[in-house]
């Protein structure tokens with residue numbers, strides 16, 4: 001991946017990072033820090049708040065023109081309790097690739113896009129050991145359109161620049 005001369009700091013950045021993400025579902029931040037140990041169960045892949053709000057970590061991949069590597073956001077989405085239980089049941093099963101997509105509300109604020117919180121998504125289970133893929137299905141949302149049509153490397157640099165400083 002070639003670097004680029006930055007319009008913000010004037011420096012040459014050697015690499016263009018192709019992946020960003022959030023460590024927690026947005027709902028996590030609505031729990032006061034002092035109460036998190038008691039109310040939140042969190043692993044690197046899953047999160048439960050108050051035993052009634054269920055979240056899974058997943059990845060949005062956006063194709064980039066002229067690049068074999070997609071641009072990606074590591075995000076969280078909500079899941080229904082039934083789908084959350086199901087995802088846990090099949091977590092280590094090779095057959096889990098045959099799971100139907102799970103509906104989820106996006107739980108990550110994505111910089112560079114307006115209003116990504118609680119837009120509609122489908123979560124597609126991948127082979128064991130691979131993070132699920134998110135398909136954004138919110139009608140006419142810029143993130144849905146970018147995922148469907150791909151973005152230019154110029155747009156990647158535009159998205160990445162504010163995140164590097």
Ligand SMILES: [Zn+2]
Pocket residue numbers: 006007008009010011013164165
């Ligand atoms: Zn810079």
